[in-house]
Amino acid sequence: MKITFKINDKTVEARTGWTVLETAQHYGIDIPTLCHHESVTPSGACRLCMVELKEGNWSKLVASCIYPVKEGITIYTETERVSNVRRWVFEMLLSTCPASAKIRQMAANYGVASTRFPISNPDNKCMVCGLCSRVCEEVVGLSAISVVDRGVHKKIGAPFLRPTDVCVACGCCVSVCPTGAMQSFFDQVRGEPSMRLTQLTRQSAQEVKTS
Amino acid sequence: MPDLNTATAIDLNQWHLKSEQDLIELQKRIIESTDPNRPEIVVCHGTGCLANASDKVSEALKAGLAKAGINAKVMPGIKKTGCQGFCSRGPLVLIRPQGLFYQQVKARDADEIIEKTLMRGEIVKRLLYKDPKTKKAIATEQEIPFYKLQKRVVLKNIGKIDPTDILDTISSGGYQALAKALTSMTPEQVVAEVEKSGLRGRGGAGFPAGRKWRSALTAIKKKGRPVYVVVNGDEGDPGAFMDRTIMEGDPHSVLEGLIIGAYALGAQNGYLYVRAEYPLAIKHLEKAMEQARCLGLLGENILNTGFSFDARINRGAGAFVCGESTALFTSIEGKPGNPRPKYVRSVEEGLWGRPTVLNNVETWANVPLIIRKGANWYSGLGVSNSTGTKVFSLVGKVNNVGLVEVPMGVPVSRIVEEIGGGVPGGAPFKAVQTGGPSGGCIPYSLKETPVDFDSLTKAGSMMGSGAMIVMDDSDCVVDVGRYFLRFLEEESCGKCLPCRLGLSRMREVLDRFSQGKGSEKEIDDLINLSQAIVDGALCALGSSAPNPVLTTIRYFKDEYLAHVQDQKCPAGVCKDLITYRIDEEKCTGCTACSKQCPSNCISGEKKKIHVIDASSCIKCGICKESCKFGAVLTV
């Protein structure tokens, strides 16, 4: 079914099931994203793709990667409210993942060169968007890693935060990671190659020792 | 039917109710079988009273009665009820039929109560409540201002009935609304009645319950069944315990509301999601469901009307965010309670992607009242946009701590100053925090603000689940802001960046303020950042999280400025901006403080004035807490 609506005053035509982000990208309108990857279902975590949805005098911000297109809506991708969110998110990211070149570059593209917040861990790259775990679950079909813990402590990890024998070392997580963090974390998930075959032996032995 | 007069313990299985008539018959028999003049001792077994050993009081009373050898005919019954509301005065004991109200009863008072009140009909004066202003003792519950000024509708039965006995509920009219709905109303009429009543969700946002049910009906037409009804009993707001009290004290009212809702929507399965921190509520609900099943009020073919419905209790596992509807659904599905990133309403796509109606405990408990007494009666309570009554938990720096039910629209001052008896010491309150971590502060200057959904939102706060935390001059707004942010950064699911990172960053800024660092500009930055979080967050937890800070900046900017510009904490709370000192005039040299001091920085001999060595003081505040004479000051 065809759906007509406006993005930045340009009339676009979409079909049922498309999201605002997909439609915008299809028409060559750029919206920044970090946690979005085509191979998995969108999760709306990074909030960089926020756009303003206007209806008369009333407006709200929505995450374009998960907002389904609707007939007659009006979307603006670059308003003051949108860029306020974007700027702050970039500043947060710069303070949380200072080591990620990709984030620095993206932030610079949107005019954010520095952050007002203190940097706690200068080596961190991970922003816990969960793409790696979604790929592992949806694409690889294994679920070797997942997002663990919650709130500020949220992080990516294999069960019990040690190498897991579920991991087949396919590296899909490394490939989708938008910040390059998974590259350094990968070895902690797959473990030493020489140990991989005997992972189970190791695991049982360790359990006997630690319990 | 079995003879109720002789059966003390009624076998519920013999009472499988087959019609509305059976229910009324049962009620009649229960009432007939009880002697209205038989004395009854009602002991509050709410959590507050239990913590003050009310279970020991009831045991002592029981033992005392056995010892006293009272004639079996007039042997008083002991009834263990849910929370009676006046928690700061617990343990509470009510003597019927006189309606005597004893407060702060200890186990050792049991014999005296039996001897004087029950055997001789005298009043134990020292156990009565004394009005702090007039210093007059008040004998009965109805005369105490705390109760007198309330309008108890939802809480009506709580504190009167034994929550573990369904017969007690039935004798006070329980399940009649259900019977009415099932036998004389169509589902459509039920929904229309709820719509007409103007009932708004008591969980926080105040979405009209009737409209929610209506859109669920529309969604069902589109998507078909199954449809689910869910009770949100994940009362996470710190300081709120009204849902707990309802579930513990009158579990059947929630269950009845839920079954009515299920009937209206044609649901066959329901879920009660209850916080794990409320084991007693879970126990009582489980028992209530079991008894309701026995009586044929839950399960297959309810009241022989052909309508079947059953429910299951899901224990929460300790996550505030699971109070958010979609997070609650993912939690019921057995996953981490991350809110769903979807722009679809839960009435269309809720639990397992099916149409789902989720209301909180208090909302469900209102439903039977509306059905039984009619929408017109209900909308007559409260004000036009916010009908009915609302239960508040009044806590913090207030004399009468407890549960308060008032019609919507009464001013804040009425609740805090008249019912709550004001701040201890008589000073005016500084602010009232409503709506928990998602709400804001109402300053003293706005004390006439009517308490209803719209007025509170206008004042920058929100109704929330109904926690009212009274603050006085010794509470620092920066500290309160930090407290809520710390709470939320731990409780945020951590999925979206603005919430996970933004709240930490905000808290870090406030941390700096509390150390006297920062500038006025940073306060503006904070407001800006708050706006970004409000706009950017994925779920309601994040988008309302900056509220406590925003409202305190709005009403108490001076205090913020005092921190960042003068490096002073006017309330004397922020550790880095205060020092502890001993008031030489008040110090009696009792050594209580120096004994407790963990860093041994208080010196002074017995009966001599003590001195705090500021250089090694770690500002733990134990000295201030342990001083009985108020001699430890913060400067």
Added chain:
Amino acid sequence: MHQGELLDDILDQYPEKPEYLIFLLQDIQSKYGYISQDSMGQACEHAGVPLTQGYSVATFYQSFRLDPSGEHDIRVCMGTACHLKGAQRIVDDLSRKLNIKSGETTQDLRYTLSTVNCVGACALAPVIVVDEEYKSGMTAKKMDKQLKIMENELTEDTKEQGNA
């Protein structure tokens, strides 16, 4: 290794569906005080979910523990009312006295200290919950007394020597 007794009793109560994962973990937790790696594996297997989901769930919800908890469980309520009345002071005091941080267990497995977000007993603030029992109006002095009671209980029947 296993947690001492067979999990059958727990597993058999629930159908093999993912939605019962949290029930399973809760029951294991309440029976053993914590969830061992192995029982987590069994619970996940029973519910038919990957181990990662079990681990995510157990770390997401605050009530789950993955390490053996102490014989006595001390939880300090951090509700707003308790906060205003000095809950943080109680936590600091306890962690000084037990020499552990919140969320940890003493080395001898005797005490576990944790905080909880409002137990809904605000009238009793500041309140702590020791082994499911509410203690109201806590102060440093009262805490000392409480600890002493528990200490005595533990040493009373201790006859063991050696290094156990």
Added chain:
Amino acid sequence: MNYKANIGVFLCQCGNKIKSSIDLEIVKESFEKDSRISHCEILPYPCQTPGMDMITGALAEKKLNRLIVAGCESRLMLKKFENAFAALELRRGQIDIVNLRGHVATVSDLTPADKAAKSIKLINGAIAEMQTLVPTGQSYAQIDGPIAILGCGMAGISAARELSRKKMNFFLVLDTAKPDRMVQKLHHYYPGERSYERRFRDMVREVFDSEYGTILSPFRLVGISGVTGDYTLTLQSEPDETIVKYKAGAIIASLDAEMGSPGPQYGHDGLSVMIQPEMENLISGQGAPEGQIVFWVNDYETGQSEFAQLSAKSAWKMACHIRECSPVSQAIILYHEQMQVPLTAAERAINRKHGILWVAYDGNLRPTIQDGLVTFCNLTDHVERDLPWDYMVLSPVRHLNGKALDTAKILGLVHQEQKFLTGHHARVRPEMVGREETYLAGSARYPCDLLEALSQGQRAGSKTTEMLRKSANGELMLPRIVCVVDPDKCIGCGQCQELCDCGGIGVEEGPGGGLPRVVDPMVCTGGGTCAAACPYHALVLQNNSNDQREARVAALAGQLTPDETLAIGCVWGGLPAADNAGKMGLKYDPRVHIMGVNCIGQIDPCVMARAFVEGASGLILVGCNPEACHHSYGLDHAWSRVNVVKRLLTLCGFSRDRIALAHSDLNHPEEFVRTVESFNRSVAMIGPIERSKENVDKLNAIYNVIKFNTRIRHLLSANLRRPKEKDYRGDQQHALEYDRDFTAVIKEEFLQHRLLTVLENEKRPLNLQDLVASLNENEIRIADCLWSLVSEGTISMSHENRQAVYHF
């Protein structure tokens, strides 16, 4: 299902990422003219819903049955496309994704037009592969018949109960049919679990009484044949040795480790110094003993420190039981300082109640057992102490032997003698489940406590049930990329079976060689080294055949300019490393053209040779790290094959360095860049192959000999590393001798082949001088070779002008 290829190509702009770097219009133009292609289109994002909608439209409109998307990583995107178009009958193998972004766009500074040219080459490769594909339909596994539970230990009973409760038919192969004997076994294998006796008794009763189960006793397993879902077990009756055969749909092996004594050096006499199972027996027979009972957890001393906690827990449970039944007795547990006391908080409280003493000793000094005393070094003060005892209980020594080992061997589970059965298993690989205890349960897998064993059994039962249910519902899909044997070509040499690491290849029936092989599709992992090793090309990896790879290599190599090279990467190492290099924007020599294979071990040496025939001057194979190979020894096998090609290249006067094997870790793309750069440099130094007629003939000869010469192929396969060979010594014990022999064979066969080719092409009798001239070879060698061909009867000899001439 052999329908003609109807190919659609979709070019991805990836927003601006590919569009800005590659001139896609040129690419599109080139394919629009191509008659092999039915549809070609540029899309901003083919992988997003709008793009997918467009592709769906084109697929339906043009009835496309092959899809090539030129975009990014296949690993990430393929599944999405497969899922999206499954309804349109596009299955695995019919969709290919070429990584233009990672292999072309970001890795060099070429002009957009040059990059377009490179893209066209890569896509042409994919087209050639698609054209060669013979897609198969989807088939489903059929599993029926009862479930066999073998070597029945405790776990077996638990598995059987689970099956019985789930109403699945099963049979138990037992050495006893007496429930009481089973309970005795419980005490023997799991001492200390006395409290479980009643429940276990109930469990055994439930199993023995089950209407779904049959007890075969006393029987033992002597043989097994068949494929998943259709096993035939050969059982031997113990008393009269009669042989019976049983059909089984699935097998659960439940084996327990043996509990042995640590020997008399520990004072073991079985009377007062005993191991834990003996104490358990004593308690059963006479009740709890009185006196001072010392449990020495001596696993550290017997070299099994990893089981110390297990033993300690058993000891503690026995101690608790003794204290309960006989309060006058004292129980002391003596343990090594390094062991942690395995008690939880609640158990510590119980321990206090029973007053059981835990005494740690200094591990540097071994305690000594004397009559009625044990002397140990105290941990705190390092003073020697004496501990008197009335009974001394030692930890058992756990090992695998006897019937459990026999059964395990027949099932093909034994990896290393004397070790437990953890690790990688062949026949018992369940459906896509990585944890092998699903099928193998019990303490023989790895010593564990009773509860673990029982739960393993239960899990095995429920997983098996699940599999059977799926099969019954027709949901158990067989993997599409598996080997199939062409029975007409197979001579039953058994090379493939020896090389197969997944255990998927068996014989049709009966024991012994010389019979056609058969592949179990449930077990086959699609590694394909077996297919590449078959001397007769009788094994074909369906939907991913050698022909497809050869076609792709040929198409790619055919387009290369003389200074360009070809790289083949495996999907676990080389290819993702290249993908990641592209993702990180690392720059490397743009003359390298990359294509992927599932495993580097599936590349038949003839494919390598074909690359040179078609025009490549260099070929590099990039596998994964040797330890990390997902198909055991893919890299080792490729190594041996590359070596043969190198020998042949040398023989023809080409440089050995034109072909190379490398390995790469996907997480270190910079290493991959170094690898290809260095290879390209060395090929550049050698220069391109001059495509003279002689050289082309030689290259063709290399290709033909490696493809069709069964002697060389046999020899090559015979020397590939076997899956169970742990300490692989390159090739053989005498490396030089082996190399000389192998080279001689190659030389001989190669020369023969070239001789025959010349004779065939000339179609007239030739004399020795003619042959020497046309082959440019040593006269004596040619003469030798001719003589053996004549005596074989391959060619015949006659005389013309008094000179010997040779012809067919």
